[in-house]
Amino acid sequence: MHHDEKEDILDDFALEVKKIEEEAERILKEAQEKKDELVAAAKTDAAKLLISKQAGLDAKKEDMLRKQKDKIDADKAVILEKGRKEAEALEKGSSKNIKKASDLLLSKLDAKVGSL
DSSP states (O other): OOHHHHHHHHHHHHHHHHHHHHHHHHHHHHHHHHHHHHHHHHHHHHHHHHHHHHHHHHHHHHHHHHHHHHHHHHHHHHHHHHHHHHHHHHHHHHHHHHHHHHHHHHHHHHHHHHHO
């Protein structure tokens, strides 16, 4: 082999190595870009999922609060009705007692007046 042939072979080899290095750099750059795209898409998907889950939780919370309010309102109505009935019963009972006391007082007054 002549010196020129060796140089040509070395030049070809160096050129081939350079092409391989450039191809490797291109592949690495594309891989990094793809990775960045995937990470961005994953972040977007995660944010959308979080928003969706939060909306679902908010709806469940509102539903639970509404049900509790409805139950409290129903319990309140029952308690108020029971209190109203008890108040009516006490009023009726006291009216009877007042009438009895009034009748007793009048009969004693009649007895006193009649004995005079």
